[in-house]
Amino acid sequence: MNWLTSFVRPKIQTLLRKREVPENLWHKCPACEQMIFHRDLEKNLCVCPHCGHHLRIAAARRLDMLFDDGAYQKIELPKTAPDPLRFRDLKRYSERLKEAQARTGLQDAAIVAHGRMGGRQVVVAAFEFEFLGGSMGLAVGEALVAAGRLAVLQGAPLVVIPSSGGARMQEGILSLVQMPRTTIAVNQVKEAGLPYVVVLTDPTTGGVSASFAMLGDIALAEPGAVIGFAGQRVIQETIREKLPEGFQRAEYLYEHGMVDMVVPRGKLRETLIRIFSLLCDRGPAGEVVALPRHDLDIPAREAVPGAEAAAGPASPTPPLP
């Protein structure tokens, strides 16, 4: 396969597909089941104008919404071994991969981009749920590592926007070890003193939630997003009782102290810009005031017993017997 077919064609396909969507199309809201005119839905950032339900959106659309003027640079990610286990269930994994690549125009389930957000350089890694449920395997791990490195290199905050069912089963243990791997990736950003903000979107579950997604300096969540470790069906089968109302939704996590804010999609960009500004532009430094030196010059050796207490503040209350 040459460079042209492997890289350029998928991009062209994306462009074509975008134009294929008829302008007069109607969508049905999965939450309130009302019909929404395509253009209205687009204008409203894929949030239902009737009930406020946040529909899942493509990773590229996320980037369009977040960066200044929708302008950003996508980075090319290092290749990883495709189908390392030669996995086959009802279908070959290699075929599932190819189909997902053709359908989404992406190499795998995460894309990494950098650009300006409120004038500030920011790195974003966004998940594409349409790509095998946004599942995390080698390529997604690689994307997170690359995003972390880029953020450190640029001295930029990192935003990760998961939308993922969890680990990619078809990559077996190699998907599981992406949990420690991505944990290191985001911690390198934090250790460099840079903000790491996660935007938990629908869904963030399994191995993705139990690694980098829960380690943000600040955790934002989109309204109604399902966020949790175990799948609801598994829990239901285990406990055999009805799940509580709103269980594992963003608002439920907020109530349980697991996220900082539930932020509607329309407010996401300004919220991120404000957070970065507050964390990174700390305002004018305080005036440097010289400490009166003599207060600190306590000669350790020559000190006369009792002299320190006399020079210091009033003696503390003696401990009670």
Added chain:
Amino acid sequence: MRHFLDFEKPIAELEGKIEELRHLGDDGRLSIAEEVGKLQEKVTRLIRQTYSRLTPWQRTQVARHPDRPHFSHYVARLVEGFTPLAGDRAFGEDRAVVGGIGRFRGHSAVILGHEKGADTEGRLRHNFGMARPEGYRKARRLMRLAERFRLPVISFVDTPGAYPGVDAEARGQAEAIARSIETCLEIRVPFVAAIIGEGGSGGAVAIAAADRVLMLEHAIYSVISPEGCASILWRSGDKAEEAAEALKLTAADLERLGAIDGVVKEPLGGAHREPEAAIDAVGEALEAALAGLRAVDGGVLRAQRRDKYLRMGSLGLSG
């Protein structure tokens, strides 16, 4: 009462026959003793044959064998003065993860692991080794304690997975696992993990992101249980056997994929046949791994551990 697995039926029958003959042989007739000897050889051959070509699904059964030694058996035999420490200091005490301080081969260490429980009562008390957030938060606390006193950490992994319950989710199961993994990767002390039975998904890796990860020959370590995988990808739990095959969850596979660092051979017929021999073999392997780490500076250990996991996936895929 010895438990026999389905595929061990021929072994069970032969051993039953030997038992019968032994009863008959009380009168000391030579021919019976001879017969018993012959059958004994035959059964050994049969066990060797069976266990040399276990399928991944059979191995899954062995890994979950009720007579297989558990965390507490390892601690009883390998650790002196084990002093269990309880609680996550936030909500509760989760007995699915047991941990404490003790002496391993003359050296103080923090020892922790999943405990599945041995009988019905024990299994309920330990929730079948399925931890809630408190279990992982306790693990994290103990790893921090180890770092403070510069003690190595030894963890024993044996869990079907983290507990899937409403309470666990409400108290942040995902966050607890993520923090536990994070702590594994942060501590500046030697850290060795042994997968002794089932290494079930995130609940396992939470205490297994170590400098050296050892695995018993018939243990399994997987991103999802074969049953869970089958029900999602094959849309039928009956396909667990195929899923086990496809997931590459055996020790040999994982070593080839670079996900673990060493395989510990089990006694003939599996750890459940000779628990003490299995425990001793794990003890030897743990000591060998720790010996190579004790002299290394904590910061270097941490850096190497992180580097190992950071590279996992981009390299280590030659298999």
